[in-house]
Amino acid sequence: MTTQNGNDERIALLQGTLDLLILKTLVMGPCHGQGIARSIQRQSEEVFFVDHGSLYLALQRLEDRDWISAKWGVSQNNRKARFYSLTKKGRAQLHEKTSEWLRLSRAMGLILSGGATPGGEEA
């Protein structure tokens, strides 16, 4: 994943996270590529920068995995666009990945905020 410029405010997406974000975005309903990109950027309060080349590659990957499906349709402003929607499999994945991610980020948060007792590791 690459950032396009040296914008400090934006964070390059970690491997695997983009997939998760796409799945999450599609929970709201079918959406086209441009909409997904906008949505991720907007919802992350412009912290994440989405490289569009990677986005379409990721979409293709998810489609190949049968986590999402695609079909051509017409957008609100009457433009032809390819709409992606979440499959049953994708929904299950989203659920699993989300809970993993939350556990990880909670642990990270606990450690980084420093106040909490060190958990997780028992010897």
Place this chain on the structure above:
Amino acid sequence: MFKHKRSTEDFAEEIKAHLELEADELKDEGLSADEARRRARSEFGSVSVAKERFNMKGRALWLEDTVRDVRYGLRGLWRNPGFTLVAVFTLALAIGANTSIFSLLNQALLQALPVADPDQLVVLSFAGSHPGHTHSNGGNNEGHHHEFSYPMYRDLRDRNTVFSGLIASAPADVGVTWENHAESVSTEMVTGNYFETLGIRPALGRLFVASDETAPGANPVAVLNFDYWKTHLAEAPVVGRSLLINGTQFTITGVTAPGFHSMVWGSTPAVYVPITMQRAIEPDWDYLNDHQSYWVDLVGRLSPGVTRAQAEASLNPLFRSLRTSELSLQHDQSAKKRQEFVNASHLNLDDGARGFSPLRDGVKTPLTIVMGMVLLVVAMAIVNVASLLLVWAAARVREFSVRYSLGATNRQILRQLLVEGMLIGAAGAAIGLLLAPRALHLLIRWMSGRSPQEPVFSATLDWRVLVFTIAATLVASLLFSLAPAVQFWNPRLAESLRQQTGTGVGGSLKFRRTCVALQIGFSLLLIIAAGLFVRTIQNLRNVDAGFATDHLLAFDLAPEMAGYPGPAVAPVEQRALDAIAALPGVRNVGATNDADLADDNVSGDMTVTGYTPKPDEHFDAEVPWVSNGYLQTLGVPLIAGRYFTAADTATSMKVAIVNESFARHFFGSALATLGHHVSRPNRPATDAVIVGVVRDVKHSTVRAPAMATSYTLFSQAERPDGLRYYVRTWQPPDGAANSIRAAIANIDPKLVVGDLTTMTAQIDDTLLPERTIALLAMTFGALATVLAGIGLYGILAYSTAQRTREIGIRMALGAKRGTVVGLVMREVLVLAGGAIAATIPLAVLATRAVRSELFGVSIADPAVYGFGILVIGLVAALAGFIPARRAASVNPVEALRSE
């Protein structure tokens, strides 16, 4: 992987839609139409790159991920140089050894002859009796007699309808004189259609054609082998020039193309001559018109469209009828004889793509054994690298757990591990392939020993070896990279990871123990094999030959190779004996036409006066022709009668000396033997009276038991023959060799002193297969021990480090250092003991397969097993002791803090 393929156009359409949607939105945010379009494009990044990435997706999505995995793997390996070096080096050694040995196996057992369309070739052999004289170089077995008579060959060649060519050849050693330099080389007598049928082209001049095989003695032309021409004649312009073969002038017509040696695999002739020149090559014999001299090997090329079975069916009636007419030429035409000679006869056609080869039978078992050992080494290397990878992977638990949390799938993790394994495998294979030709070269040079002949094996690797190596590497890489994968590829990963973190327990401990046990087992097997073969060699070297083999020099002298005519041969041989006897330091000198302990035999059946053979008795005795000082030179003790003396001459009464076995078989006792006459059946000129009986000595090889022997004098023999001289001298071998050469040159510079060597070196030559196995077994045994040491150390160091905390607690509670060392060592030794106990019965089973190659040592030899256990025990102890000491020197406070 991809269910439906999206077209490029479809993707381009999507991008176009994206840009328009984005522009629309930007316009809504207040930008001008142009500005919005421009922004949309620039925000998107490079459209062409996106398209390109999509276009390449079929390969590329996979490729891109792989490239990333490779990069990531390389970085990881680079950051762990110790691990990487050991793993790659281990594999390189194993793969190098594997490739080298497989290359030999491939050349001997798999590779086709380097001729045109080898698949069309068939090797001919026959069943049925073959009364008369057979000149064989081995390779015959029941129902497969490979030597035919030349008249039979001609009839088969001229009257068959199934071959596009039928060729024959026979090997012989000759003396070649080129530019006044004489040397002994091997030659192949071949038929005129030999090269044409095999599809061999000349590198220079022309090769033989049918008109080079006309009548006995009428074709004094020669073709040189490329290698001989290159190494011995320095690529001189030879076409049209002549060389002397056994004193006869031959005109060189050409040189063969490089790479070709013979239709017989393992035969490396220097010179080819037409088969019709047989008398010039072997002056003592006249085979060409004799139906009862079996001496040529036959290979046919099937006509296109003819199968082997069809050809065999078509040839047998012809063969039968030829045998029937041959029978009418023989004395004995009884019904029994007819049954054996005609009715039981059958012509076999066997696959000839790899050529006829007596040598192949000889190397098959040793090579298979060595290949088995090398596969054990490879198995060891796999276990070794697997355990190292496992140790490394265990240290990466956190890395993997983070990747899982970030959405990596099992497949991605697995692929990452496989890619890393393949990287190690590829590096190991590359180095191994670089090492292999060098190792092969050394091995081949070692195996060819003192032999002046071109080595049979070559140190180059062909495609089959490369494919084998690559396949072996892939399988090996797959196996060892799956070891950690099995550990990580777990649906309930989070839990399993948590369990493993920090402690030495969990699923991997069992696996690690298995690795250690396997390593100990494999290396113990190899050490035991090495021990058995080393014992075999020791035993063979210490076999009592019955005479002293030290201070004994041997060399060949064949005056016929220098062009001496028959009657002049024995006198010059006698002159050589006298000249050497007069040399300073020489105690004794003798000669025989039947070299001792050189894997040679000259034998035949005997008629003995006063002895009535049992019905159907066929008793072969060794019948060497010797000089009168021969028995004394070797030091064969006399039991009864007398030795040969100088008074026994060409013209005096013919005399014989027999050995104990001979006396026992025919007369029961030595004394009863004296005065009886012995002769070869139907050869009255060989009749001789027995004047002495000597003790049995080993003759053919140190492995073979002594044979019944009847010694007669070469000076009283029917015909001349080349001799092997034995010189008992107290001078150092080199000095003695020089004075012997000078003495012979003094008689006639054209005389070739061939194969001058010490008796002990000659015995070693006959032990070459055993010595080769022993050498390789020792190499592999040592290699396995080192690998086991490294592997054990790696695993123990890791698992001990994992227990640092536990050890710290124990020490904090008052455990002594010795106790801690003992704790670790006990674990190691219990594990080693278990592995050893499990391996011993396996070793006894496995070594049964090599029993035929052993000599004087039991497959359960306690000394060998004891030594193996001791070595492997020491290695295990050492590998355990270092980490144990390190653990014991741990500071308890720091150990507790280490989490």
